[in-house]
Amino acid sequence: MPTLAFKLNDHLYLRDPQHTQLGQKIIHSSMLLIDQLGFEQFTFKKLAEEIDSTEASIYRYFENKHRLLVYLIAWYWNWMEYRMEIFTSAVADPKEKLKTCLRILAEEKKYDPTFEFVNEEALHRIVIAELDKTYLTKGVDDLNKEGLFGGFKSVCGKIASLIHVINPNYPFAESLVSTVLITANQQLFFASHLPSLTSLEANESRYNRLYSFLENVVFCSIKADNKYA
Amino acid sequence: MPTLAFKLNDHLYLRDPQHTQLGQKIIHSSMLLIDQLGFEQFTFKKLAEEIDSTEASIYRYFENKHRLLVYLIAWYWNWMEYRMEIFTSAVADPKEKLKTCLRILAEEKKYDPTFEFVNEEALHRIVIAELDKTYLTKGVDDLNKEGLFGGFKSVCGKIASLIHVINPNYPFAESLVSTVLITANQQLFFASHLPSLTSLEANESRYNRLYSFLENVVFCSIKADNKYA
DNA sequence: CGATTAATGATAGTAATACTATTATATTTG
DNA sequence: CAAATATAATAGTATTACTATCATTAATCG
Numbered sequence: 001m002p003t004l005a006f007k008l009n010d011h012l013y014l015r016d017p018q019h020t021q022l023g024q025k026i027i028h029s030s031m032l033l034i035d036q037l038g039f040e041q042f043t044f045k046k047l048a049e050e051i052d053s054t055e056a057s058i059y060r061y062f063e064n065k066h067r068l069l070v071y072l073i074a075w076y077w078n079w080m081e082y083r084m085e086i087f088t089s090a091v092a093d094p095k096e097k098l099k100t101c102l103r104i105l106a107e108e109k110k111y112d113p114t115f116e117f118v119n120e121e122a123l124h125r126i127v128i129a130e131l132d133k134t135y136l137t138k139g140v141d142d143l144n145k146e147g148l149f150g151g152f153k154s155v156c157g158k159i160a161s162l163i164h165v166i167n168p169n170y171p172f173a174e175s176l177v178s179t180v181l182i183t184a185n186q187q188l189f190f191a192s193h194l195p196s197l198t199s200l201e202a203n204e205s206r207y208n209r210l211y212s213f214l215e216n217v218v219f220c221s222i223k224a225d226n227k228y229a
Numbered sequence: 230m231p232t233l234a235f236k237l238n239d240h241l242y243l244r245d246p247q248h249t250q251l252g253q254k255i256i257h258s259s260m261l262l263i264d265q266l267g268f269e270q271f272t273f274k275k276l277a278e279e280i281d282s283t284e285a286s287i288y289r290y291f292e293n294k295h296r297l298l299v300y301l302i303a304w305y306w307n308w309m310e311y312r313m314e315i316f317t318s319a320v321a322d323p324k325e326k327l328k329t330c331l332r333i334l335a336e337e338k339k340y341d342p343t344f345e346f347v348n349e350e351a352l353h354r355i356v357i358a359e360l361d362k363t364y365l366t367k368g369v370d371d372l373n374k375e376g377l378f379g380g381f382k383s384v385c386g387k388i389a390s391l392i393h394v395i396n397p398n399y400p401f402a403e404s405l406v407s408t409v410l411i412t413a414n415q416q417l418f419f420a421s422h423l424p425s426l427t428s429l430e431a432n433e434s435r436y437n438r439l440y441s442f443l444e445n446v447v448f449c450s451i452k453a454d455n456k457y458a
Numbered sequence: 459c460g461a462t463t464a465a466t467g468a469t470a471g472t473a474a475t476a477c478t479a480t481t482a483t484a485t486t487t488g
Numbered sequence: 489c490a491a492a493t494a495t496a497a498t499a500g501t502a503t504t505a506c507t508a509t510c511a512t513t514a515a516t517c518g
Binding site: 149 | 266267269270358359361362364365366367369370373378381382385386400401402403404405407408411412415416418419422423425426427428429441442445446449450452
């Protein structure tokens with residue numbers, strides 16, 4: 001099977017890293033390094049050492065380390081959308097489609113051999129720990145104009161439109177979906193680090209519990225026959 | 230009326246800034262400056278210039294700028310808890326208490342003259358834009374051990390216990406509350422910067438809409454008679 | 459195949475950041 | 489008034505986040 005590559009917004013990079021060996025090494029190793037060190041401690045210098053290259057070479061692919069992070073997380077949401085499409089395409093009932101999306105969102109992330117140079121487990125930990133840093137910056141509006149959050153927005157939009165089909169009168173579809181997309185990762189962070197803020201445990205059961213929580217929140221909220229809708 | 234001060238966890242600072250003039254200037258001006266510049270662009274040097282003091286003097290109050298942020302946001306949650314207590318103390322019905330808490334969470338924040346050197350409007354914008362950065366760091370576990378997230382955890386715990394009273398069988402109270410506390414601010418951020426991710430508008434109606442959204446999510450989820458509980 | 463072009467490496471340099479350290483000078487307190 | 493403490497003034501350091509230049513290697517193409 002040939003290695004698949006996502007067509008990501010080309011403002012995310014200066015040179016497309018998916019198409020060269022060095023680029024792939026940058027993606028692969030930056031994921032491992034950001035996962036290990038955290039985004040603040042991660043530097044292009046450390047990455048350069050790791051891949052036996054130089055800072056200057058990395059700067060030819062990414063304008064700065066923040067954009068590299070935005071790239072990695074855009075990749076994640078593209079991957080999510082791709083999986084959601086695969087697993088919902090054969091499903092007709094929009095409620096079932098919605099459940100499938102939540103299941104994919106909540107499930108434990110495992111290595112997907114479709115994408116050779118991506119370690120999805122590390123990437124998921126990065127999303128859990130660093131997602132918010134992509135948009136919580138004074139530069140949001142510029143990044144947004146360039147379409148750099150397109151992946152996340154697309155996932156959000158598609159799930160929201162499922163909700164619109166299920167209950168056209170529910171007035172908070174977009175808010176509900178963005179809340180759920182973000183809380184899915186946040187709750188896993190809390191389970192590991194701030195357990196009093198979550199009802200999930202830190203063990204393996206947490207993915208199923210997370211799914212139950214998300215399903216409960218979503219399906220209760222959008223039920224047509226509740227006095228709050 | 231005397232100026233009130235909160236008793237915050239004393240690991241938050243090296244010297245209590247509420248008790249000296251310089252300390253109060255640090256709090257007051259750091260709020261305005263972080264609000265203006267964003268946390269990344271904010272430095273102790275710029276703050277020192279602003280208050281006609283020196284970096285070294287500020288470092289005698291706060292170990293580093295991250296802890297100053299944690300301090301400011303801890304102050305915010307203490308203030309929230311204080312307001313929730315004031316406005317729920319006369320209310321008997323736990324459902325009404327819960328609604329009051331959500332109302333306080335969602336409402337537009339205005340200057341509270343009880344706290345002279347705090348600009349609550351600026352502080353709220355800081356919470357919206359920087360809250361997640363307090364705990365999304367490799368040092369979370371250490372900060373947590375020192376009790377630096379006590380304010381947030383306390384608000385979360387108190388609201389969760391209201392839910393436990395309303396419906397003892399609901400199994401996700403802590404997750405639901407932390408989700409709501411965080412999304413309340415996140416949705417306001419989206420309304421200003423990423424409107425496709427929210428069902429709120431960017432105008433003044435957003436606080437009421439936000440309240441409706443939160444009330445809907447919470448009360449639907451915890452209803453005893455739904456098949457998801 | 460040789461020549462052009464493009465990608466990478468090697469190296470250097472810079473302004474700013476996040477501190478630490480030292481000493482002098484105010485200011486408060488007992 | 490003396491002693492202790494808080495603050496200011498100043499300097500210095502390692503690191504970061506870049507930018508710039510030029511040499512070298514690899515890919516491409518007539």
